[in-house]
Amino acid sequence: MLKAENIKLSFGDNEILKGINLEIKEGQVVSIIGPSGSGKSTFLRSLNFLETPNDGEISFDGKKFDVKSISKKDIHELRKYTTMVFQNYNLFKNKTALENVIEGLLVVKKMNKEEAVEIGLKMLEKVGLKDKADSYPNQLSGGQQQRVGIARAIAMNPKVILLDEPTSALDPELIGEVLKVIKDMVQEHMTMIIVTHEMQFAREISDYIIFMDNGVIVEEGTPEKVFVNSENERLKSFLKRYSGVNE
16 A cells, blocks of 8 residues: 655765665554654655655555655645644644644645535544534643644545654643544554554554664564564663563
């Protein structure tokens, strides 16, 4: 379904991604873990060209995009396959929760407003926020804002949802409500790539785990392989910082 091959990205002399490969099938959940600065978020953002790789190839359903020669039209087409859930919500502050959710349906999908509102309310209901449809972001908690961000992403009915550390900006007591929504999405077999520091969560929900460090994939495989059976010393030392994960 989605395949990334030999993705490289540099800023000047600073190599951020050093040839990353990933393949995800429909309905799979892939979590990317690793220390801060390892290139996780940059790689995720490069999959829909929020960051522009210097080299490599990205394929969706067999359609290949060479990142060195990709056109604006191709980038626009590529982005139809994915939606992004950001660390800091990225909601329009002057729009209500419902207006935020339906913005993409109106602007990108050119849907009529009545149909968009119907979908938007369903998505807000799915994340437990139908009663907040007319609230503005500054009237919502961080957890509620992120749930609106997730509703906005799934409203677009993408092939793959990209989640970039969706809980990292939240107070600890608000993390659970967002993780519950993501777990519900897993139950609906949505295809997701998640960059996260929530190790236990990644272990529970993922079909496949990638551990990145210093711009490369150091270890990858099933949660059992990565969290229990890996002999990789760099991964083991990383996991030791998260109590109970590598026991």
